[in-house]
Amino acid sequence: MRKKSLYPAAMQQTKPPESGTMQVAGAEVAYLIVRSAKRRRSVEFRFDAARQLVFRAPLRTSTAHIRRLMAKHEAWIVRQLARLHAAPAKVMTAFVDGNNIDYLGKPLRLEVQQAPSRIKVARHKGSRLRITGESLDADAVRAAVHGWLRQQATTRFPRRVALWARRMNLPYGRVLVSNPRRQWASCSYKNDLRFSWRLIMVPPRLLDYVVVHELAHVVQKNHSAAFWRLVEATLPDYRQRRKELQALGSRVLP
């Protein structure tokens, strides 16, 4: 009988990622080396959204080899850094360990843990969001976090619509969750209600305003005085909520 390994096979095929910094043309460049047995030949590298240079390399690649690669591609690195610094800072820093994202109007702290497994996202102790998995650079974390937020929106929004529709005594079509670029929500001629999943980031009372607004469109397909009267009859403080939502728009919308 063969002796069983102490670790699952996946554990033996990766090493913990190695991070460090290197001076390139006078600038300090942070790098992360992710070695994997799945990768047999070439070393690939690119900057992630946190301005970290991420190398994906075969298992036996030495750190010295990676450093030589950085020196060799100095001109490219300088160009990329200049481009990244010109881009908006918001996206650059949001999806790294220790940073907060907005969830239901409250901060949720990101805990990023490298592990030899597929990427998993789970809420932890109420105020933390733990992302575990392999090769987690800022782009991978952002994709995983967005996926999780969207999933929460898909679960919560239909319940919220059902609640307000009962109170307003209104019918509606389907409830859809998507990612529109400019608006929070819309109501189709068939009374299908479509919401941006990003509303999961704002306080629930502001989501409620959007829900009531779209439900009012079931009766009034415009923004007439009659439309606003219906909104106000349901939410007397809707003006305040609308103002707060507008203020959050630039923070939450892409």
Ligand SMILES: [Zn+2]
């Ligand atoms: Zn409207």
